[in-house]
Amino acid sequence: MPVDVSFEDVRAASGRIAPHIHRTPVLTSELLDEMAGARLFFKCENFQKTGSFKIRGATNAVLSLSEDDAKRGVVTHSSGNHAAALSRAAQGRGVPAWIVMPSNAPAVKKAAVRAYGGQITECEPTLAARDSTAQELLRRTGASMIHPYDNREVIAGQGTAAMELLEEIADLDFILAPVSGGGLLSGISISAKALNPKIRVVGCEPKNADDAFRSLASGKIESAAKAETIADGLRATLCPLTFGILRERVDQIETVSEDEIVGAMRALWERLKIVVEPSGAVAAAPALLGRLGAAHGARVGIILSGGNVDLSELPF
Amino acid sequence: MPVDVSFEDVRAASGRIAPHIHRTPVLTSELLDEMAGARLFFKCENFQKTGSFKIRGATNAVLSLSEDDAKRGVVTHSSGNHAAALSRAAQGRGVPAWIVMPSNAPAVKKAAVRAYGGQITECEPTLAARDSTAQELLRRTGASMIHPYDNREVIAGQGTAAMELLEEIADLDFILAPVSGGGLLSGISISAKALNPKIRVVGCEPKNADDAFRSLASGKIESAAKAETIADGLRATLCPLTFGILRERVDQIETVSEDEIVGAMRALWERLKIVVEPSGAVAAAPALLGRLGAAHGARVGIILSGGNVDLSELPF
Numbered sequence: 001m002p003v004d005v006s007f008e009d010v011r012a013a014s015g016r017i018a019p020h021i022h023r024t025p026v027l028t029s030e031l032l033d034e035m036a037g038a039r040l041f042f043k044c045e046n047f048q049k050t051g052s053f054k055i056r057g058a059t060n061a062v063l064s065l066s067e068d069d070a071k072r073g074v075v076t077h078s079s080g081n082h083a084a085a086l087s088r089a090a091q092g093r094g095v096p097a098w099i100v101m102p103s104n105a106p107a108v109k110k111a112a113v114r115a116y117g118g119q120i121t122e123c124e125p126t127l128a129a130r131d132s133t134a135q136e137l138l139r140r141t142g143a144s145m146i147h148p149y150d151n152r153e154v155i156a157g158q159g160t161a162a163m164e165l166l167e168e169i170a171d172l173d174f175i176l177a178p179v180s181g182g183g184l185l186s187g188i189s190i191s192a193k194a195l196n197p198k199i200r201v202v203g204c205e206p207k208n209a210d211d212a213f214r215s216l217a218s219g220k221i222e223s224a225a226k227a228e229t230i231a232d233g234l235r236a237t238l239c240p241l242t243f244g245i246l247r248e249r250v251d252q253i254e255t256v257s258e259d260e261i262v263g264a265m266r267a268l269w270e271r272l273k274i275v276v277e278p279s280g281a282v283a284a285a286p287a288l289l290g291r292l293g294a295a296h297g298a299r300v301g302i303i304l305s306g307g308n309v310d311l312s313e314l315p316f
Numbered sequence: 317m318p319v320d321v322s323f324e325d326v327r328a329a330s331g332r333i334a335p336h337i338h339r340t341p342v343l344t345s346e347l348l349d350e351m352a353g354a355r356l357f358f359k360c361e362n363f364q365k366t367g368s369f370k371i372r373g374a375t376n377a378v379l380s381l382s383e384d385d386a387k388r389g390v391v392t393h394s395s396g397n398h399a400a401a402l403s404r405a406a407q408g409r410g411v412p413a414w415i416v417m418p419s420n421a422p423a424v425k426k427a428a429v430r431a432y433g434g435q436i437t438e439c440e441p442t443l444a445a446r447d448s449t450a451q452e453l454l455r456r457t458g459a460s461m462i463h464p465y466d467n468r469e470v471i472a473g474q475g476t477a478a479m480e481l482l483e484e485i486a487d488l489d490f491i492l493a494p495v496s497g498g499g500l501l502s503g504i505s506i507s508a509k510a511l512n513p514k515i516r517v518v519g520c521e522p523k524n525a526d527d528a529f530r531s532l533a534s535g536k537i538e539s540a541a542k543a544e545t546i547a548d549g550l551r552a553t554l555c556p557l558t559f560g561i562l563r564e565r566v567d568q569i570e571t572v573s574e575d576e577i578v579g580a581m582r583a584l585w586e587r588l589k590i591v592v593e594p595s596g597a598v599a600a601a602p603a604l605l606g607r608l609g610a611a612h613g614a615r616v617g618i619i620l621s622g623g624n625v626d627l628s629e630l631p632f
Contacts, residue, residue, distance in 0.1 A: 025341065027363075046589045047343075266627060273362045273623035275589040307589035311582060316627040 005152050005245065007194035010159035010187065013060040017157060020059050020092055024048050024161075026168055029271045036287050038298045041172070042268075043165040046276050046307025050116065052233075053161050053184060053305050054085035054148075060157030061146045062089040070095050073143040077123075077130045079105040080233050081306055082148040087118025098143060100133045102126075108310055149183025150239040159187030165301050166195045174292055176283040177303040179203035179212045179253065180234040182242030188303060189249035200251040202292065204283040206231045206261060212238055213253040216246065230258055230315060233279035233306065254286035262315045264288050268304070278315070280305040321468050321561065323510035326475035326503065329376040333473060336375050336408055340364050340477075342484055345587045352603050354614045357488070358584075359481040362592050362623025366432065369477050369500060369621050370401035370464075376473030377462045378405040386411050389459040393439075393446045395421040396549050397622055398464040403434025414459060416449045418442075424626055465499025466555040475503030481617050482511045490608055492599040493619040495519035495528045495569065496550040498558030504619060505565035516567040518608065520599040522547045522577060528554055529569040532562065546574055546631060549595030549622065570602035578631045580604050584620070594631070596621040 027042045045053040062074060073096035076086050083099045090097035099118045101110060102125035113120055123133040138145055146154065161184075162175060175192045179185040189201045205212055206229040214222040215238055224237050238246065256264070265281035267288055268274060276284075286292055287300050294300065343358045361369040378390060389412035392402050399415045406413035415434045417426060418441035429436055439449040454461055462470065477500075478491060491508045495501040498519075505517045521528055522545040530538040531554055540553050554562065572580070581597035583604055584590060592600075602608055603616050610616065 051589065269591050269627060273367065273591040275585050275591060311585055311630070311632040314627070314630065314632070316630070 005155045005186065005190055007190055009152065009156035010163055010191050013056070013153070013156040014160045014163055016063050017056060017059040017160065021055055022048055023164060026165060027272050027274070032267065032271050032288065035267065036300070037290055037296050038287060038292070038294050038300050040287055041165065041169045041299070041301045042272065042284070043161055043301065043303050044274065045161055046274060046280055046304050050081065050084045050088050051306055051308040052081035052085065053158060053303070054081040055088060056160050057151070057154030057157035057183060057187070058082065058085040058089040058146065059092065061151055061153040062086070062093050062095070064153045065144055069144050073097060073141055074146045075134055075137050075141070075143045076100070076146050076148065077134045078148050079109055081308060083109065083118065084112040084116055086146055087113050087116035091117040096143070098137050098141065100130055100137065102130065106310070149181035149236070150241055152241070155183050155186045155242070155245070157187065158184045159191040161303055162188040162191035163195065165303070166192060169299070169301060171299055172196065172199055172301045173298040174200045174202055174294060175301040175303070176202045176204055176287060178231070178234055178279055178282045178305055179205050180279070181236035182212065182238045182246055184303065184305060185250065186242045186245040189245065193249050201249055202286065203246065203250050203253045204286055205234055205253065205255055206282060207255040207257050209235050210255045212246070213255050215243060216250065216253055231261055231279040231282050233277065234282060254291055256282060256285040260285045260289060266316060275307045275309060276304050277306045277309045280307065321471045321502065321506055323506055325468065325472035326479055326507050329372070329469070329472040330476045330479055332379050333372060333375040333476065337371055338364055339480060342481060343588050343590070348583065348587050348604065351583065352616070353606055353612050354603060354608070354610050354616050356603055357481065357485045357615070357617045358588065358600070359477060359617065359619050360590065361477055362590060362596055362620050366397065366400045366404050367622055367624040368397035368401065369474060369619070370397040371404060372476050373467070373470030373473030373499060373503070374398065374401040374405040374462065375408065377467055377469040378402070378409050378411070380469045381460055385460050389413060389457055390462045391450055391453050391457070391459045392416070392462050392464060393450045394464050395425055397624060399425065399434065400428040400432055402462055403429050403432035407433040412459070414453050414457065416446055416453065418446065422626070465497035465552070466557055468557070471499050471502045471558070471561070473503065474500045475507040477619055478504040478507035479511065481619070482508060485615070485617060487615055488512065488515055488617045489614040490516045490518055490610060491617040491619070492518045492520055492603060494547070494550055494595055494598045494621055495521050495562070496595070497552035498528065498554045498562055500619070500621060501566065502558045502561040505561065509565050517565055518602065519562065519566050519569045520602055521550055521569065521571055522598060523571040523573050525551050526571045528562070529571050531559060532566065532569055547577055547595040547598050549593065550598060570607055572598060572601040576601045576605060582632060591623045591625060592620050593622045593625045596623065
């Protein structure tokens with residue numbers, strides 16, 4: 001049995017990372033509340049440094065390394081927000097970050113990594129090439145692997161988003177977060193259940209990438225279908241660590257269609273006047289659609305996970 | 317000589333409207349600061365109720381009416397943010413708002429007015445038809461005309477945006493706001509010069525609608541060219557009241573091209589992760605382009621005036 005991540009780990013992470021991240025605001029909208037028939041509290045991680053919550057876990061992981069380990073740097077494979085976040089976290093500690101990215105990753109994602117000082121190693125766009133390239137880098141440099149979610153410090157760091165939300169907004173009935181590899185949802189569920197045992201923790205994912213839904217239903221980790229979804233940050237699958245945490249603490253998984261994701265994204269942009277990426281809007285969709293089975297006027301916290309979108313390719 | 321609007325009027329407006337509006341946040345971005353070579357403080361009126369600063373002046377004007385006058389309602393002609401704002405302000409006091417709109421106004425603007433309880437009277441899309449339709453309504457109803465900017469209470473209300481910004485951020489060297497009919501810039505300049513006589517007040521407008529620039533240069537109110545600009549909120553011209561205030565208190569007018577407006581808008585969306593309308597981005601452009609003649613590291617306040625955009629027609 002793996003030792004669980006505890007709320008004490010989240011608390012420790014919070015103290016460690018506070019000087020390096022934003023305490024993001026919580027926004028509300030009367031019009032969205034009317035639409036949902038509930039009171040919605042949006043935790044705006046799209047305003048977070050590097051544009052997503054990923055900086056929380058990455059910073060906690062980098063700061064948790066010993067002096068000697070830190071000097072040798074960090075490695076990850078990611079084509080998304082974790083890559084930029086780890087680069088920035090490493091830069092903050094003055095240590096190198098090597099990022100394995102598939103050769104077909106968008107130029108804008110590579111530019112973000114470089115802007116934060118990350119060193120990109122390209123590989124073929126296959127899982128096998130990604131793993132072997134990362135392994136080779138680890139051997140060569142002696143650096144530490146910081147996996148995007150299969151990592152206790154990363155999970156504890158992500159949990160700080162819910163800790164902040166619950167400190168600020170009391171008596172939430174629900175808390176919603178997107179689920180992909182499960183790092184964010186694991187951290188959120190640990191904080192939320194520790195601070196408010198009666199809260200319902202809801203994971204949200206695209207119907208087209210509903211492996212978490214199927215995994216929690218079947219009791220074993222199901223692999224993703226070949227997932228085509230506009231929510232490009234939500235295509236990973238659970239690992240044993242996150243699966244174990246979610247089984248214990250998540251009350252329901254809600255899945256939403258591609259149209260529902262775009263509709264939620266549009267409602268957030270139009271009503272809150274904020275830029276949220278499709279993966280970030282996935283957690284808002286079930287609330288806006290009245291899908292939670294919530295009593296009228298229920299208090300619902302929603303983690304808007306990120307705001308990194310290519311404005312040239314909007315779905316509106 | 318018209319009696320001027322004073323900072324005491326702004327202070328009174330602030331107390332009057334505070335329970336009815338948002339105190340909007342001030343956002344910052346290290347990346348935008350680097351781009352500008354200055355420290356930028358963005359006052360986010362795009363998050364304001366009804367999506368723009370216009371609710372400040374409209375609310376102050378409606379609340380300043382006597383009980384008897386208020387009962388008979390308010391009238392304005394506007395196809396933009398003032399129409400929605402006045403509707404909402406009247407709704408807040410439980411009195412009718414009649415809004416004269418050109419028959420070709422976008423459906424989305426009409427829907428916003430109706431959502432806030434405004435009653436639309438359509439007219440031919442000419443200045444003459446707009447005026448005569450409003451006059452007819454005023455005669456018929458005994459309501460009060462609340463002009464979008466040629467109105468002392470409206471100007472005092474708009475000034476509260478700068479008052480809040482300067483209360484929160486000390487020692488600004490510059491404050492930037494868009495200029496159209498001059499109501500916002502008048503209010504801003506009154507507050508800014510009262511609270512910090514050394515601050516430079518900069519009006520910002522599209523090159524394609526540079527009548528304020530030409531008016532302050534020539535010393536008389538110049539009419540607009542047939543203005544085609546993406547900043548559709550900035551096509552009005554000064555009136556004697558606003559012209560008099562601006563002549564005394566505005567230090568410079570900066571004009572920006574259509575491409576520069578879109579570039580500033582995109583930078584705000586990408587870096588601050590917020591939805592700002594083109595007219596709102598006009599005030600950010602001179603700062604982001606390093607046009608102010610500011611010393612490196614100067615402290616620059618920027619009023620982001622609104623966030624009402626049609627997401628189906630973005631210029632990216």
